[in-house]
Amino acid sequence: MKKVYILTVTAGAGHLRAAEALKKAFLLLRPEWDVKLINVLDFTNPWFKKIYANSYLNIVNQVPEFWGLLYDRTDDKNIVKKTSKMQSLFNKISAIRLIEYIRKNPPDIAICTHFLPAEILASQKTKHKIRFPWVCVVTDYEAHMFWIYPNADIYIAATEHTKFQLRRNGISEKKILPLGIPIDPIFSQKKSKELLFKKFELKSALRIVLVMSGGFGAGPVENIVEQLQMVDFPIQIMVVTGRNKQLEEKLKVKKRIKPTKIFGFVDNIDELLTVADLLVSKAGGLTTSEALAKGVPMVIVNPTPGQEERNSDYILEHGAGIRVNKIDDLGFRVESVLCEKQRLNKMKLNAFKIGKPLSAITSAKEIIKRLL
Template sequence: MHHRRQTWPEPIIHKPVYAPSAPRPRKLLLLSVSAGAGHMRAAEALKAYAAAEFPGTEAIHLDAMDFVPAGFRAVYTDFYLHLVNRHPALWGYVYQKSDKALTNSPTQKLRRAIERISTRPLRTAIRAAAPDAIICTHFLPAELLAREIGKQSVVCPVWVQVTDFDLHSMWLQPLMQGYFAATEEIAYRMRARGLAADAVHVTGIPIMPGFGQTLERRQCAQQFGLDPGRKIILMMSGGAGIGELDKTVQKLLALPDDFQLVALAGKNAALLGNLQQLAAAHPGRLFPFGFTNHVEQLMACADLAITKPGGLTTSECLAMGVPMIIHSPIPGQEERNADYLLEQGAALKAIDLTALAFRVQQLLQQPEQLQRLRQRSLLLGRPHAGRAVLQTVLSKLDSPLHSQFISPTP
């Protein structure tokens, strides 16, 4: 389906949020949705950069799912995780259909009506926060705010941070101040769908400041009980612990190569328990961990990462220069992320466990190929995307006048 290019309305000009001669603390509101961990991590990264590098800036992060009824939250988050974990092909179908859905179709109108009814407390919380600017790391709050801006219930600029190396039509909402894209290609696609050139900024995807630091392998390895003199493979299943990581671990532990396997189960307690039982039978080889805020330290000592290609995890690996084998991508956004990595020569892909075992052995026995993947990753990485996003948002607030860009209805 071809997306017709929309005409660009005249911008709405707002008065300055505050007088430059008498500055006051600037308040940023970060809105995300806990459907998977990536959207939340992007918002937390922006909050961390604001605290560390932008004095006089207060950043507040709200999860939209904290302000909706339990039934809506179950459908929007739990059902999503169930689909991608148990019925990935069905999720892929939903992803494709929703990307091509007409904005004014009865189904889309019904969906938006349900969302409006379910998110009244969220809209109240947004108004109570009285922010100078809003950054959305998920399309749901952006869609809700587009309607609020149209009614002039929200008058501050609203920005949208796309968190994948792909562009789904639901990210494109009218009346947004601007958009942040992961790559030049995504920015090109945004403009092709009618966004003004100066409303699109190529920054990368925000990740925590720690991923931009230089960390010493030996020190990081010893912190986790690992031997820095042996190969270290890091396995990740996303913040929610999606996938049958324990079966994958068993396959890799059967390989004859001498390596240490670090397996991250995220917030999946049952998966972590299974991995701990396996670790007891393979002392010195398997090191399971649950959800951790120190992934950058594990990446600093990893020779290779086996991972699902979520937008945030991918961005973190690229920033740290960690070679990747992509395994079990979710149809839809993760498949598009995987395509980007493969096209750029920053990763290999394993279509099943047999292929994964082959890829691991191949890379461990060919260090020059590992080095090529590492170099390509470092070239693509944008470790300080969060800083670039905040610089853009705050520079608009600091300008004598900042205008409200109006994006077309996709």
């Protein structure tokens, strides 16, 4: 029986969802294996865990321009070289317990869906402290310098362009597999739209706009829903508020012109995307990949500077969505897409063409074939 560690960090939901998708894929292929999902922050000091987990979301939500500047400035070989020793020392001190655990309980392979554990494993491998192979999974459509660790045995990349970026920054081409960001294998399953329309009590004559609140915050989501009420086209709206119970209750209370269904935390996003005609969302790597897997064009609202802007570039370049920089323009822009059936269908086809619904399964298969 093989032992597989999937190392991640709960700073933003995408890294964790990619890790969960890979775990599910490995267990589907090798149910007898011991596959562990490890949140690296659980092995760090409590203060470090709290600061690291919250700092990204706090910066992105409160000062997104600063995050964009930080992202751009650190995406530079010279900057990374200057800060790498300090970063490595800081991470090592914070992750002493993780390093000890891995040395005492070595896996047959480790897979990283965040650059923090990738940096730790790369450092340990350079010092010959670990002997097992490890895999780096880039969870965005652009490979930032923080993802560059040449001693990784395999890289899973989103696209050919991501592969080019990794290769340009010193990763051997033979190590890079552009198989897509790993998403739950359930996105590859075809489900009956007719049955789902009945399940969610939807009207088949109306177009469906799905709003996912992740990354927006409460205020913008309320504004988005109100803007969609102004669309002069027969639509119905579904809103997923996630774990924000206050937002869920607030949205449920208000009466609206357009049929509007409010969902809290759900575990069937694949079903909601199956019936959706458009997705209004931020452009996180996992959300983007899930939408593409279901052939749903994205309406990307005011993407956060940094990786979200790069992800949205990919969508726009392939004609699989539109970008709306101001929420006040949202209703007009959505209406302009829905009013042109040919345009909407073309966008759906474009999304479907670049979607990779089996990304987690194909990644797990390649890892098994090459390293286990």
